[in-house]
Amino acid sequence: MSELIKQISDPVLEIRDLSVSYNKDKSAVTAVSAGIKKNRVTAIMGPSGCGKSTLLRAINRMHDLYPNVETVGDIFLNGEDTADMSTMMLRRKIGMVFQRPNPFPTMSIHDNVIAGYKLNGIRLQKSDKNDIVEKSLRDVALWDEVKDSLIKKGTFLSGGQQQRLCIARALAFKPDVILLDEPTSALDPVATKKVEELLMQLKKDYTIVMVTHNMAQAARISDFSMFMYLGELIEYGKTKDMFIKPIDTRTEEYLTGKFS
């Protein structure tokens, strides 16, 4: 797999020999190495249970929350070993969006956007707050839809709006990387299309890593694609190349729908 790292020049994220196991015997992710290119959308594909979400959650060290999960290997963010950073700082630099929209139900739309600041105990001036809220909501094309109802609870929005609110919440800290874990799997086609368009826009300013079980989605919006199978990274390259001419037979079988 080492040649794959070389493929990516000056990566934002660099994953080296990463393995994750939920219990001693069974490994969920096995020795994955890959670089993630700045200002691009990288998709992680594979059948369910292949370890794609596990890999994604290793990047911002979400596994640290669960004592039974063991992670080995290194991840570098802008050349810095993430193991040396506090998880608090790391997660502030790497935003995350989850499968199901999860705005904080007890907070207003306004407070949801700046939840990161509130949670981190950072006090902002009122004007700064408003600036951040407006900027972040404009970034996710939600501002015009909610600007008159910022004090309403975030859970009043539609599913698609909620997911864009969650993306805005992740953007408010200006992270280097945004991780998305099947962000559209709970959304209808119209809302999905909106989120996809949004991600295409966002890659100007952010590096995006997205797990998806939807091959067509990966083909539509990603620049690079990884294919994982049984915990291993089977193939990694430019999306165009992979979809037209996969190298590994397992990738080909997956892309042609032989298994899912």
Added chain:
Amino acid sequence: MISSERVVKIVLFLSSLLIILVTAGMVLSLMNGSIPVFKEIGLRFIISSQWNPTEGSEEYGAMAFIAGTLMTSFIAIIICFPLAFSTSLFIGEYYSGTRIARIVGTLVDMLAGIPSIVYGLWGFYVLRPLIVDLGLNAQGFGIFTAGVVLAIMIIPYATSISTEIIKMVSSDLKEAAYSLGATRREVILNVLIPNARSGIFTSFVLAFGRALGETMAVTMLIGNANIIPDSIFGAGNTMASVIANQFGEAEGLKLSALITIGLLLFVITGIINGIGKLIIKKFNS
């Protein structure tokens, strides 16, 4: 011919009527027993704090006992809160699903199994000397001593519902907060508690309702003085403890006064429990 199905339905229905009759009968009996008080003393009974059984100058009022009941129960809930809430976090969040959480949970459940009178003994022989040593009360009896023991007694009731509610907060929300760089403490304060607060509140309301009616342990520790306590370390009596204490020698108007206190206790605990149940219903819907 009546079908067997019909017979069964009728038997079931009649048994349900029985519980309603029992409860209604209780209320009626208490009301009936309190008639002499309302005839001779009237509503003054509730606001008066006089308790004088001397024949000729008989005078009864419930205020001293209402005050004693509320004071002990509030002290109990204040002391209980940090203990029960921390334990709920310990079992439901920090060590959720682990062996140590199960052990702590079992020990807390065991607190509910200790009879009230045993708590009274422990309070008398272990806690009371401590209160004396600390110089809080010369005899060691009083509102505070009773409140501390009550606090321990209601811990399991406050803990069990809070723990369930804390466990119910979805990990999606907690993970969202962690992904923004929050520490566990910040997740608990900003996400867990706001989302679980009505359930946590309910569990403490119901625990408070428990404290109001506790009898034996309180009777053994409160000092049994029929006055409004002069301080939280002073002696007093609760509604339940005065009934237990004075029932043996009660007749006539005094008996009626004790029954009226029982009626008031019934109404107050009913209201407190009703509030708790209402919040739960709202929370679940």
Added chain:
Amino acid sequence: MAFAKQISGEGALKRRVVKNRLFAGSVIFFSMLTISPILLIVYKLVAKGYRQINIDFFTKKAPDTYEAMVAVGAGEVIPGGILNGIAGTLYMVFIASLIAIPVGLLIGIFLYDQQSKRYAGVVRDVVDILQGVPSIVLGLIAYFWVVKNITNGFSALAGSTALAIMMMPLIIRSTEETLKMIPETIIEAGFALGVPYHKIILRVLIPSGFSGLLTGILLAISRIIGETAPLMLTALGSMQVNFQIDKPTSAIPLLIWEFYNDPNMVDLIWSSSLLLMMMVLLLNLLSRQIIARRS
């Protein structure tokens, strides 16, 4: 956004980590504080009570105050036991169960059968109210209903009545919860075979939920076995072993109360409390065992 960088510097981060540790530390500290009373109480009871527990303890009646005084004066173990208390507790709990178990089961089945009907909701509320009534108030009620009107004096029946009213809501609730867990298909299968309703209840519902129902009953008994206050107003207590339903009767908690108030016999409180607590724990353990075996 220079301000954010400034506030989120190393110092602020460290402070948050420290606060986080302190918070976790105090949660653990208070949790340990919470479980310490149970350990202290059990220790105290065992340490002070074990000496008194012997064969006599279970087979002899409680001593009178003179016998106890002589023994204490000679530095010996107080003679006699608490047989009158043990017998009274078992007897009154048995009578209370005879009343509360059938009624509780029937009402529990009724609530299960009626599910969300309006009247069932009313019954449920009444059961909730009854469960919240302080035990001393139930003692008052049993005094009026039974002591004053039926047995014309303090009696086992009066004590059992108070205990039965305490047990009922617990059994009703656990019965309904247990029956709700039984898969609907089992009951429908019975109906499909044309089995009459009462037979479905007896042959299908109760056997399928048997362990759950038993657990509920055991827990209800464990809740009432240590009750003292209502018995003071109803059963009063007795120096004799009594199985006459209309006569004053002793119980372990009543004996503890008597020992506590008698300076000569005060040493007996620990062994009696130890026994009472072990009975409660045994019932709890038994019901836990049943739950564990079911799942």
